[in-house]
Amino acid sequence: MQVPLVFKGAPGSPYTRKMMALMRYRHITYRYLVGEAADRAGMPKPQIELLPTFYLHDAQGQLQAVTDSTPLLRRLEHEVPGRAARPQNAVLAFFDSLLEDFADEWVTKCMFHYRWKFAPDIDRASKTIPLHWGGLQMDEKIYAASKAFFSKRQIDRLPVIGSNPTTAPLIESGYVRLLGLLDAHFSQHAFLMGARPGASDFAMYGQLSQLALFDPTSMDLAVQHAPRTFAWTGWMEDLSGLEVQDGAWLDAAHLPASLMALLAELAQAYVPVMLANARALLRGEKQLSVQLPHGLWEQGTVTYQGKCLRWLRDEFASLDTADRVHAEVILQTTGIGDLIHARL
Numbered sequence: 001m002q003v004p005l006v007f008k009g010a011p012g013s014p015y016t017r018k019m020m021a022l023m024r025y026r027h028i029t030y031r032y033l034v035g036e037a038a039d040r041a042g043m044p045k046p047q048i049e050l051l052p053t054f055y056l057h058d059a060q061g062q063l064q065a066v067t068d069s070t071p072l073l074r075r076l077e078h079e080v081p082g083r084a085a086r087p088q089n090a091v092l093a094f095f096d097s098l099l100e101d102f103a104d105e106w107v108t109k110c111m112f113h114y115r116w117k118f119a120p121d122i123d124r125a126s127k128t129i130p131l132h133w134g135g136l137q138m139d140e141k142i143y144a145a146s147k148a149f150f151s152k153r154q155i156d157r158l159p160v161i162g163s164n165p166t167t168a169p170l171i172e173s174g175y176v177r178l179l180g181l182l183d184a185h186f187s188q189h190a191f192l193m194g195a196r197p198g199a200s201d202f203a204m205y206g207q208l209s210q211l212a213l214f215d216p217t218s219m220d221l222a223v224q225h226a227p228r229t230f231a232w233t234g235w236m237e238d239l240s241g242l243e244v245q246d247g248a249w250l251d252a253a254h255l256p257a258s259l260m261a262l263l264a265e266l267a268q269a270y271v272p273v274m275l276a277n278a279r280a281l282l283r284g285e286k287q288l289s290v291q292l293p294h295g296l297w298e299q300g301t302v303t304y305q306g307k308c309l310r311w312l313r314d315e316f317a318s319l320d321t322a323d324r325v326h327a328e329v330i331l332q333t334t335g336i337g338d339l340i341h342a343r344l
C-alpha cells in the first residue's frame, strides 16, 4: 500500500481520531484532507459517506474510497509496515477486537447522547464543528445556517441511535460505570492491552477524544470520576514517541481483574443490543426493542452492526481448539458468552 496514506476526516469525528492516533503510533505517514479538500482534489466518493474516508488503490490500481475503521485497521496491519497494533496472541487479539467493537458501536452512543442532549454541549458542538468543514473564513450567513442545520439534524437522530427519555438514565449510568472501570484498569496498566496499545485502545480513545476532551457535560464527569482516564486520553492522541517492547502485551492466560470487570460490563447493554439488532435485521425490521436489566432499549436497526457481530463470531470460530477453550472460559466467567453463542 502506498504511503503517505490519504484520507478525509474531521477532529469532531471519533473514528477519524481513532485512525489518526493509530497511524501516529504505527509511524505511518498520512495526508489529512479536511473540509472540502477531498472534493477539490477529485477524490472518489464512498457508497455511504462516513468519516474517516481513506483513498486506497485496489488490485487494479483504481483509487477507491474506503470507510469503516475496523476492517481498515486490520488491512493497514497487514499491508503497511510499522509496529503492530494487534496482539500476537490470538485469544488476546479476540478480546481486543471485542473491546474495539464495544467502543465503536456502544460507547459512541454515549458520545452522541451527551453531545446532542445537553444545552452546553449542543452549543459547543454546533458553534465549532461546522468550522472544520466550512473553514474558519466561512461566510457568516453560511456559518449561521450550518450551525442550525447541523444541530437540528443531529438532535433529530438521537432516537435513531437509541437515546430517548427512557434510555437516558441507562446511557448516563453506563458512562459513569465505564469511567470507573477504565480508571481502575489504568491505575495498573498503561493501556487496555497492557504496556502497549491495541485496536481497542485506539477505538476507546476515539470516543473519549470527544467524551472526555470536547463535550463539556461528559468531560466534567470524566474529570470527576476518572482523572486517570482523562489523562490517558490526552496522552493517546500522539503515541509516536512511545517506545514499546515486543512482549509488552497483557498475558492472555492471566487477564487482570480490571479487564475482566470491563468485559463483564458488556453484558449490561452492548451484548443484548447487538443480539437484538442482528435478530431484527434477520426479520427485516427497521426498529429493535429489547428489555435490558435497567429498562427498555429502543433504536433503529443498524446493518453495519450486524456485520460487526459476524466478524466477532468468525474471529472466535477461527481460534484453534486450545485457544477457543481458553477464550470460552473468559467469556463464561464474564457472562458475555451469548454474544458468540446465542441463536439469532
Ligand SMILES: N[C@@H](CCC(=O)N[C@@H](CS)C(=O)NCC(=O)O)C(=O)O
Residues within 6 Å of the ligand: 012, 013, 014, 015, 016, 049, 050, 051, 052, 067, 068, 069, 070, 104, 304
Ligand atoms: N463504522 C464507521 C463509522 C464512521 C462514522 O460513523 N462516522 C461518522 C462521524 S464520526 C460519520 O461520518 N457520520 C456521517 C453522518 O452522520 O451522516 C467506522 O468505523 O469508521
